[in-house]
Amino acid sequence: MDNKRRIELRVNGTMRQLEVEPNTTLLEVLRDEMRLTGTKRGCDQGHCGACTVLLNGAPVNACLVLAPMADGKDVETIEGLESSGGMSAIQSALVEEGAVQCGFCTPGMVLSAKALLAEKPEPSRLEILEALSGNLCRCTGYERIVAGVQKAAGLLKGRGGRHD
Numbered sequence: 641m642d643n644k645r646r647i648e649l650r651v652n653g654t655m656r657q658l659e660v661e662p663n664t665t666l667l668e669v670l671r672d673e674m675r676l677t678g679t680k681r682g683c684d685q686g687h688c689g690a691c692t693v694l695l696n697g698a699p700v701n702a703c704l705v706l707a708p709m710a711d712g713k714d715v716e717t718i719e720g721l722e723s724s725g726g727m728s729a730i731q732s733a734l735v736e737e738g739a740v741q742c743g744f745c746t747p748g749m750v751l752s753a754k755a756l757l758a759e760k761p762e763p764s765r766l767e768i769l770e771a772l773s774g775n776l777c778r779c780t781g782y783e784r785i786v787a788g789v790q791k792a793a794g795l796l797k798g799r800g801g802r803h804d
């Protein structure tokens with residue numbers, strides 16, 4: 641019997657309709673069907689945060705969200721942050737602060753940071769650490785990432801909150 645269900649997602653501003661099995665995850669939809677491979681598959685169990693995307697603006701582990709649960713919602717992936725082919729303010733700030741080494745954790749970090757800065761444009765160090773606590777990084781020791789988010793906050797303030 642065909643259990644597939646039709647769902648509709650707005651992914652990076654574009655409406656997408658697709659048919660999914662009930663147990664298909666949002667991560668599988670993004671990476672395997674839409675080829676948005678900027679969203680990383682690390683543990684696939686909700687531990688590492690590499691698969692972080694924004695669902696209606698809030699960070700979620702895409703490996704833990706069943707695609708039918710995302711029906712009708714807005715999804716933002718790292719590909720959605722690029723503007724005019726360049727890096728967003730958060731991405732630039734992380735690169736400038738040396739916060740990107742192997743880069744595997746970076747897309748998830750960027751999206752968690754984006755959600756934080758949308759809510760708290762001038763976060764404290766503790767607030768940054770809390771917001772990124774679900775995103776594991778094996779390379780940087782986190783200090784450069786915190787510095788990058790602080791720099792991004794300053795950049796965004798100077799741009800009136802625009803992320804491009």
Ligand code: FES
Pocket residue numbers: 680681682683684685686687688689690691692701702703704
């Ligand atoms: S791949 Fe989803 S939390 Fe690790």
Ligand code: FES
Pocket residue numbers: 739740741742743744745746776777778779780
């Ligand atoms: S830069 Fe390698 S895991 Fe974070």
